[in-house]
Amino acid sequence: MLNKSLILAAFLIGTLQAFSQKIHHFQEALLINSGSRYGREAVYADLLAWKLYNNSLGKPVAGAVFDITEKGDTLRWQAIKADSANRFLTRQWRVIARGNTFGNPNRVDRGTGYIYLTYSSAKAQPAILNIKGNSGVYFNGIPHMGDPYNSGYMHIPVNLKKGLNELFVRGTNISADLIFPGKAVSLAADDLTLPSIIKGNDNSNLEAAIVVINTSSKTLSSLQLKTSMGGKEIKSMLPPVPPMTTRKVKFRFDASGITEKGWNDCSVSLFEKQKLIDTSTIKIECVEPGDKYSVTFTSNIDGSLQYYAVTPQLPAANDSGNALFLSVHGAGVEALGQARAYQSKDWGTLVAATNRRPRGFNWEDWGRLDALEVLALAKKNFKPDPQHIYLTGHSMGGHGTWFLGATYPDKWAAIAPCAGYPTLKGYGSADGLIPDSSNSPAEQMLLRSSNQSDVIKLATNYKSLGVYIMHGDADRVVPVTYARQMRKVLADFHSDYNYYEYPGGEHWIGSESVDWPYIFDYFKWHKIAVDTAVNTIDFSTANPGISASYRWASILQQQFPLRYSRIQLKRSNSAKTITGTTENTELIQFGLENFGKGATVNIMLDSQLIKYTTSSANDTVILKKENNSWAFAGFPTAQEKNPIRNGTFKDAFNFNMIFVYGTTGNKQENEWSYNKAIYDAETWYYRGNGAVEIIADKDFDPTRYKDRGVILFGNASTNSAWNKLLLNSPIQVKRNQIQAGDKTWTGDDLSAYFVWPLENSSFASVGVVTGTGLKGMNAANANQYFAGASGFPDFMIYSLDMLKNGPSEIKLAGFFDNNWKITKSNIAEGK
Known part of the structure; x- marks a missing residue:
């Protein structure tokens, strides 16, 4: 992830022999304006995929009819050719295909199309697919992750069959x-993680990471990596790499022999069973x-x-x-580049987290967790x-x-958003907006899952912070209207914020865009008050599993999951009182350290x-609200929802998760399960710089994988791990x-996502990606649950x-209640 030019050079040198310079550049293609729509929610539209899955997609031919829209427009395949740089450059469409407004006729659609490519192979053989600029691809019907940010490092092993091979590439400007x-x-070596x-x-014992590409038909389970640097050698055992996959692996190197500054x-x-494979x-x-x-x-x-x-x-x-x-970077910026934009301070250390990737998760979801991990490490180290x-x-870091x-x-004495947008409902970035409304009750339930992303609804939480807003008044990337919006929001209640519009300032005005000296002067005036001095609390959260506590008060459970909860409290140490009001709070905890032993509060x-x-x-003291009355209670058990494990579906992708695919279905079902696990692993790698262990259901042992998150692909008929993990779940497939x-619903075209507590673990969960046929x-192939802040509730059942x-x-x-049961108050039903 560091120094792209040097890394690219190293990659070209290091893999010249491996790739043998035999490359096929696709030059001719067909294009269709299909209006596929993916984004930051669980609902998606893809007419081409729908036809593909229903075996009703006709052979693409120039001029052939793909579909006739509800408005009567005929959509036809059209021939296109690559330019001299092997790029297919097309105009960007904005179409409204059927279903694309998702229950809200006022919603602006941002659909796109597909490019159809073919390759005729003289024999069955492996190859490596490298596409840039696409969001996904079906290779002979199998889904794979794309490269929407043109990073270049998506090397996807594929099996070419003898004869015609077909690619449906989602995206309209690709190579x-x-x-x-x-x-x-x-x-x-083009996607390294280096210290x-x-x-x-x-x-003497530093760690780095490199990608292993396995185009063989076997799992590589006896890999070693030997490094040599400055005369010092060291070996590292590597994790398994399944057939026809890539995996980014950690390795150690000894740099104690390096004594001079420079590269x-x-x-x-790379060795397998002592045999040298590649260097x-x-x-x-x-x-x-x-x-x-x-x-x-x-x-x-993971x-x-x-x-960092x-x-x-x-x-x-x-x-x-x-x-x-703690500095959080903008979209496309490396953490090291972020750190280099700052001059060193004489009164503190600056650390820049990665968000898992230069674009990552918009600092939400796993980007949020990355920031917290780096904050904890920085506190420990400095x-x-x-x-x-x-x-x-x-920008995105704003x-x-x-x-x-x-x-x-x-956690902060003061914050300083620079050229930032407050919420993904107003500024959607590459994955689109989070919709702010819908006419569909079911989609309204889904959108609740993104409530934690709407910081405007949580703005009263800024009361205790100093806030310095900086924005260029000529910014055309993130318009200054977002800063003015937040200035207006803060003006209603905040007494300690500073606002500065840089005259003529565009989105980036040099290092002053982040290293603005007045920000750090402002920081000097602020410090975090100790808990004993904070007697007034006004705290809101949408999800206790993300944020449950402020100072001496915690929201442990909600009455209605992922609706906004709020507590407003005042404490008097002399009068020994706590007074206040709550909203959407079922279980609350107060720390009573200020009152001492034997005090009546x-x-x-x-x-x-x-x-x-x-x-x-x-x-x-813990209090529970039942029938509008508060009574003493205990901390929720591991069998109840609590801040450690509160759902939603995305919560299962944590705690060193493993992907478990099914092998007990028929041939097509088993192939889907394995291919879906690979596709999700590719997406996790691309978006989150991550690595996932993938195993078959027959190899899953709950004791061996204790306390690790599990993602299960398949159903009770096709995945033998189902009964080990989901026997007590109220959702059975x-x-x-x-x-x-x-x-009960029947048919072979039903899909579901849901989360369930991992038995015998107090914190890990099982995430299920399943279908009835x-x-x-x-229909469950789409994995926009990896898009930052996308809304996925505890469970969702739908048809193709x-x-x-x-x-x-x-x-x-909807959402399970606090006892992990399905109740009418927390669900939305469709037809």
Whole structure:
């Protein structure tokens, strides 16, 4: 992920032999204006996919009719050719295909089309597909991840069959190549995750990551990577790489022999059972202690290697007690590039997290978790004064600053969003907007799953923070109207914010876009108050699983999942009282440390008086609301929803997750399950710089994989791990039938996503991607659950026809209650 020009050069050198320079550039294609629509929600439209899954997609031929729209327009395939740079460049369409408004006739659609490519192979053989500019591709009917940001490093192993091979590429401005490798297994060095070598540090056991490409028909389970650098060698055992896949793997290197600043060669050799398979040479930078640098770490999300960048304090601090600045970058920006935009400060250290990728997850979902992981590591490594922690960011990072500031208001003394947009409902970025409304009750339920992203609804959480807003008044990328919007929001209640419009400033005005000196002057004036001094709380959350606590109060459970919850409280230490009101709160916890042992505390909550006598100096009290009355309660058990495990479906993609595909169905069902697991792993790698272990159901052992998130592909008839994981779930899926509570649907075209607590774990979950037959399974192929802030509830059941008709084909969507049961108050039913 570092220094793209050097990495690309290393890749071309290191893989020249592996690829043997045999490349097929696609030159001719057919184009269709199909109006496919994917985005930040579970509902999607794709007429071509619907026809493909129904076996009703005719042979694409120039001039042939693809479809006739509801308005009577005839859509025809048209021939196109690549330019001299092998690019298919077409005008961008904006069409409204059937179902695309998704229950809201006022919604603007951003649909796109498909490019049809073919390749005639003289024999069955493996190849590596490299397409840039697309959001997805069907290769001989099998879905694969695209490369929408033209990164270039998506090397997808595919099996060519003898004769005609067909590609339906989603996207209208692409380039596409087939690479015929000279080796079955090779290293790709164009997407590295690297640390810096810091002179004077212990550099004997550093970690990096590289991609292994496996175009063979077997799982590689005995791989080793040997590195040699500055005369020092070290070996690393690698995890399995399934057949016809890629996997980014961690390895160690010993840089203790490097003593001079600059770029240094590291030789990387891949072995299988002591047999040399491939070699590559990569460049790793050695820097001075005062330079900006990168640090790698193993993420708790998936066990993959990630990194953050540091702008060190200068002069270096001799002791702890200085400030820490967390900077969150904009779309397409590397963390190291972000850190280099700042001059070192003499009163604190700046760290830049990655969001998992330069675009990643818009600092939401796993980008949010990445920021929290880096914040925790930075606190541990740099030991700042806990009252002097600050947050800032630019563009997409400006949104990240608004979002992380509203979500975790007690973590920061002050925040400074620069050229940022507040919410993805107003500025959608590459994956589109989060819709703000719908006429469909089912889709309204889905959109609730994105409530945590609407920071305007959480704006009162900024009350305790200093807020510095900076925006160029000539910004055409993120218009200044977003800054003015937030200035107006804050003006209604906030007493400590600063607003500056840079005259004539565009989106990027040089390093001052982030390293604006007045921001850091403003930060100096602010510190985080200690909990004992905070006697007034006004805190809102949409999901306790994301953000449950502020200071000495926590929302442990909601009455209605993912609607907004709010607590407004006042504490008097002298009078020994807590008074306040709650909204959409079922279980609440108060810390009573300020009152001491043996104190009688009068709690007036929603006009009800509760008396409690503390049993220790560190006592807490938990209250539960039932029938509009508060009563004493205990912390929720692992069998109940709680801040550690609260749903939604996306929550299962955590805790070093594994993908489990089914092998007990028929040939087509088993192939779908494996291919879907590979497709999701490709997408996770591309969007999240991640790596996932993929195993067959027959190899799943709950004791071996204890406390790890599980993503199960298939149903009770096709995946033997179902009964080990989902026997007690109120949602049961088998061939031709879905049952959810007291409701049953039949047919082979039904799909579902849902989450369920992992048995014998207090925090991990099972995520299920399922269908009742091949049609239903294929309808579950779309994985926009990896799009940042996309809305997926606890469960959703729908038919294949949703791809054509929209949310009217949703059968059931909603949330489990706090006991993981299906109740009428938390669901929306379709037809």
